[in-house]
Amino acid sequence: MRLSRYFLPILKENPKEAEIVSHRLMLRAGMIRQQSAGIYSWLPLGLRVLNKIQRIVEEEQHRAGAVQLLMPTVQSADLWRESGRYEAYGKEMLRITDRHERDMLFGPTNEEMITDIFRSSVRSYKDLPLNLYHIQWKFRDEVRPRFGVMRGREFLMKDAYSFDLDQEKAVESYNRMFVAYLRTYRRMGLTAIPMRAETGPIGGDLSHEFIVLAETGESAVYCHSDFLEKDIPGNDVDFDGDLSAIVADWTSNYAATEDVVDMAEFEASVPEDKRISARGIEVGQTFYFGTKYSEPMGATVTGPDGKDVPVHMGSYGVGVSRLLGAIIEASHDENGIIWPASVAPFHVGLVNLKPGDALTDPVCEDLYAKMEAAGIEVLYDDTDQRAGAKFAAMDVIGLPYQVIAGPRGLKDGLLEVKDRKTGEKEMLSAEATLNKLTAALTV
RNA sequence: CGGGGCAUAGCGCAGCCUGGUAGCGCAUCUGGUUUGGGACCAGAGGGUCGCAAGUUCGAAUCUUGCUGCCCCGACCA
Numbered sequence A: 001m002r003l004s005r006y007f008l009p010i011l012k013e014n015p016k017e018a019e020i021v022s023h024r025l026m027l028r029a030g031m032i033r034q035q036s037a038g039i040y041s042w043l044p045l046g047l048r049v050l051n052k053i054q055r056i057v058e059e060e061q062h063r064a065g066a067v068q069l070l071m072p073t074v075q076s077a078d079l080w081r082e083s084g085r086y087e088a089y090g091k092e093m094l095r096i097t098d099r100h101e102r103d104m105l106f107g108p109t110n111e112e113m114i115t116d117i118f119r120s121s122v123r124s125y126k127d128l129p130l131n132l133y134h135i136q137w138k139f140r141d142e143v144r145p146r147f148g149v150m151r152g153r154e155f156l157m158k159d160a161y162s163f164d165l166d167q168e169k170a171v172e173s174y175n176r177m178f179v180a181y182l183r184t185y186r187r188m189g190l191t192a193i194p195m196r197a198e199t200g201p202i203g204g205d206l207s208h209e210f211i212v213l214a215e216t217g218e219s220a221v222y223c224h225s226d227f228l229e230k231d232i233p234g235n236d237v238d239f240d241g242d243l244s245a246i247v248a249d250w251t252s253n254y255a256a257t258e259d260v261v262d263m264a265e266f267e268a269s270v271p272e273d274k275r276i277s278a279r280g281i282e283v284g285q286t287f288y289f290g291t292k293y294s295e296p297m298g299a300t301v302t303g304p305d306g307k308d309v310p311v312h313m314g315s316y317g318v319g320v321s322r323l324l325g326a327i328i329e330a331s332h333d334e335n336g337i338i339w340p341a342s343v344a345p346f347h348v349g350l351v352n353l354k355p356g357d358a359l360t361d362p363v364c365e366d367l368y369a370k371m372e373a374a375g376i377e378v379l380y381d382d383t384d385q386r387a388g389a390k391f392a393a394m395d396v397i398g399l400p401y402q403v404i405a406g407p408r409g410l411k412d413g414l415l416e417v418k419d420r421k422t423g424e425k426e427m428l429s430a431e432a433t434l435n436k437l438t439a440a441l442t443v
Numbered sequence B: 001c002g003g004g005g006c007a008u009a010g011c012g013c014a015g016c017c018u019g020g021u022a023g024c025g026c027a028u029c030u031g032g033u034u035u036g037g038g039a040c041c042a043g044a045g046g047g048u049c050g051c052a053a054g055u056u057c058g059a060a061u062c063u064u065g066c067u068g069c070c071c072c073g074a075c076c077a
Helices: A021-028 A044-063 A077-083 A111-121 A167-187 A225-229 A244-251 A263-269 A320-330 A360-373 A387-397 A430-441
Strands: A032-036 A039-042 A074-076 A094-097 A103-106 A130-139 A154-164 A192-196 A206-213 A219-224 A255-257 A275-290 A300-302 A308-310 A312-319 A348-352 A378-381 A401-405 A415-419 A425-428
Touching (some): A021 A032, A039 A044, A044 A154, A044 A320, A074 A077, A111 A130, A111 A154, A111 A312, A130 A167, A154 A167, A167 A192, A167 A312, A192 A275, A206 A219, A206 A255, A206 A320, A219 A225, A312 A320, A348 A360, A360 A378, A360 A401, A378 A387, A401 A430, A415 A430, A425 A430
Parallel strands (some): A192 A255, A348 A378, A348 A401
Antiparallel strands (some): A032 A039, A074 A103, A094 A103, A154 A312, A206 A275, A275 A312, A401 A415, A415 A425
16 A cells, blocks of 8 residues: 555644543554544544454454354344343443334344344254354443543444353353454454453353453453463364363463452462452453343244253353554554554555655565565555654554665665564665565465 | 533644733645755645623623533443
8 A cells, every 4th residue: 555545644743632542542543533422433544453353353253163144233122122121221222213213222232133033043952052243333322431442432342142052062152252262362462361250231150351451451450470371272273172171271360350359369369479460451251141031032942852942142242443452552662553463454664765766766666566466565655754754653553564765775775674563673685675574474 | 420621723732810803833735945763944725712692892711501522430342
């Protein structure tokens, strides 16, 4: 992408409404624009990252056996009356009346709807286990939206719903999502710690919140420091096999949020030098809630014994849009964002320091074409700005690599290749630059 | 929903107390000089001062009401 033809409104100054670093940097890097409290437009650069995060979530859901569909944002109130949640949900639910005076709502979550889909089509235990998910915009009319996309009213969420014949099988489904989550967050450069959690209005017995440690996190958390060193299940993990050992390993050490923490238990079970008392961002939550929805809504299957039984369900959320904030909170410096390559909006920023110059233009154009051909996503700064402005902008948007093409280096045929994360710079020929980046960015 | 604060050009702000032609920096446009870490000179454009009522000869400024936004708390992906 040529910067001269892109839409990237970078801000030099900090907008005053943004207090925390991820919100500031997202605004400054031209990724989002606030339209209303907790409601954002996603500008091109932000959308690219959102799509990459979404893709990773989809890949890991698929790997774990979940099947994607898409449910609507607007739902009928009748469905929610069946479960009793229309009255119970409270003011966070945005209620809408259509032209025929029918009660509608903008979905804050989809348990009722997925249960409706399930009950209309699935009859036999032989069709289980089933895990259906979608990635859709949700609306929760939060009392106090804040921190940019970290607590928006409109937000993008992945929500999966599992259906099983009994509790034992449901726990297996739960474990699949649990392991998928460990992998999903790690692929974005995050370490998310599963913590004991309250189940809230979703309800249920078994639940974990996946928490990324960050100073700006909204809740206080207490956990064992070994979580930060644990290995993540690899690509070869067998989702058809028994995952209980992995889950047991990841839940053996103490970890809880402030809502449910038992300080006595925390101190008794974690040696003093291993205790982490910090703040965290919730990036996902898993629930097993049994027949809470299937029973009132009549979602039953016929079991092997010929009797109809309500299915055991679980739901599994990932805050997709919130993850942008969490990733930036976890990875930035005083100059701007530092994107992990897996979610970076572009891999490389190619900076032509002197557009129109006989030395820099042909080198940049050639390198740009070759990198694109090699599958490297390049943001090519071909604009006529001063070097300082270009460098500052590149640092703010935080692409993994910057390639600087200026007359000074090119006198000797050399480009400067800078690693955004380490700050290391080296002078390389165009060919060596291409080789290095191809090797670094194609796995 | 309780407490606090803000609203003046795209962004950041001054002006308000003490009413009298709406300003500054950055950004934008034109011309020129520059060019390796957010340049310089000269010029230009851009505002119903959040909205509405009131007081007044006259309101960005004083009064009242409303709306929007931000921060702290209680709730949540």
